[in-house]
Amino acid sequence: MSEQRVVLITGAGSGIGRASALRFAREGWRVVAIGRRREKVEETAAAIAADAQARAAGGGCQTAALDVAEAGAMAALADSVVEARGRLDALVANAGIAYARHAALETSDEDWDETLRINLTGVHRSCTAVLPHMVAAGAGAIVTIASIAGQVGMAQRGSYGTSKAGVIGYTRNLAVDYAPHGVRANAGRPGFIVTAIHRHPLPAPGEPGPAEPGAQPPPGLGEPEDAAAAIWFLCSDDSRWITGVDLSVDGGYTAW
Numbered sequence: 001m002s003e004q005r006v007v008l009i010t011g012a013g014s015g016i017g018r019a020s021a022l023r024f025a026r027e028g029w030r031v032v033a034i035g036r037r038r039e040k041v042e043e044t045a046a047a048i049a050a051d052a053q054a055r056a057a058g059g060g061c062q063t064a065a066l067d068v069a070e071a072g073a074m075a076a077l078a079d080s081v082v083e084a085r086g087r088l089d090a091l092v093a094n095a096g097i098a099y100a101r102h103a104a105l106e107t108s109d110e111d112w113d114e115t116l117r118i119n120l121t122g123v124h125r126s127c128t129a130v131l132p133h134m135v136a137a138g139a140g141a142i143v144t145i146a147s148i149a150g151q152v153g154m155a156q157r158g159s160y161g162t163s164k165a166g167v168i169g170y171t172r173n174l175a176v177d178y179a180p181h182g183v184r185a186n187a188g189r190p191g192f193i194v195t196a197i198h199r200h201p202l203p204a205p206g207e208p209g210p211a212e213p214g215a216q217p218p219p220g221l222g223e224p225e226d227a228a229a230a231i232w233f234l235c236s237d238d239s240r241w242i243t244g245v246d247l248s249v250d251g252g253y254t255a256w
């Protein structure tokens with residue numbers, strides 16, 4: 001078995017997932033960067049290969065193009081990673097979509113089904129792919145990515161907010177069921193972070209100004225690295241006594 005720790009990160013071709021991939025590589029981990037579009041995860045791998053800090057730490061990256069919600073896809077990948085590397089230390093179940101902004105009455109069946117399929121079923125399939133290996137090893141850390149929209153009511157998040165509330169509940173149940181097996185499960189709950197998931201224009205990082213009218217208190221919008229830092233902490237040994245939490249990474253949005 002290799003000494004190097006291994007993390008699977010879904011949705012690693014952009015935004016929070018890409019920033020997390022770079023963070024783990026800079027900590028010396030082997031990253032499996034997973035996304036739907038091969039060219040985007042290859043870009044992430046190239047960014048890691050070109051990063052002096054990641055190289056100095058011995059971090060590395062391999063890629064996989066798949067749909068996290070497709071039955072069996074994540075399980076086959078997790079099996080192949082364990083066969084090749086002999087270990088699987090962490091999962092960051094980050095892939096998600098926010099295609100539409102609708103209240104319940106305006107939410108189409110297609111939007112509802114696809115949002116729950118990717119944001120909730122995709123998380124479940126990612127977790128059940130890694131769990132057998134973590135249980136066998138008696139150790140592992142899972143971080144799912146929820147949202148402030150899963151904690152507080154927000155305008156026009158009928159399907160999205162529902163999926164993210166589901167992720168929080170799902171993660172708590174994982175924590176309870178798998179703590180006896182040495183596996184921790186926590187949810188990250190980002191607020192407004194400047195990534196491609198937002199279809200409306202956001203202010204530039206660091207600039208004051210709400211993502212939506214009245215939405216974001218000081219210190220303003222977050223950057224993908226802010227979420228990656230929390231994700232890293234929840235996978236690292238520094239959080240070894242933390243499981244079953246959903247950690248706000250929202251610049252105070254839910255505190256106001």
Ligand SMILES: NC(=O)c1ccc[n+]([C@@H]2O[C@H](COP(=O)([O-])OP(=O)(O)OC[C@H]3O[C@@H](n4cnc5c(N)ncnc54)[C@H](O)[C@@H]3O)[C@@H](O)[C@H]2O)c1
Pocket residue numbers: 010011012013014015016017034035036037040066067068069094095096097098118122145146147148189190191192193194195196197198
């Ligand atoms: N940016 C924010 O303000 C914010 C706030 C709260 C929660 N989040 C959550 O953070 C996560 C990452 O989003 P982001 O902001 O980095 O946006 P993003 O759009 O840059 O990243 C999402 C990634 O997931 C990938 N993806 C989508 N469906 C997939 C599937 N079926 N299989 C594999 N990959 C898939 C996309 O290709 C993309 O690379 C999402 O779960 C999102 O809901 C983001």
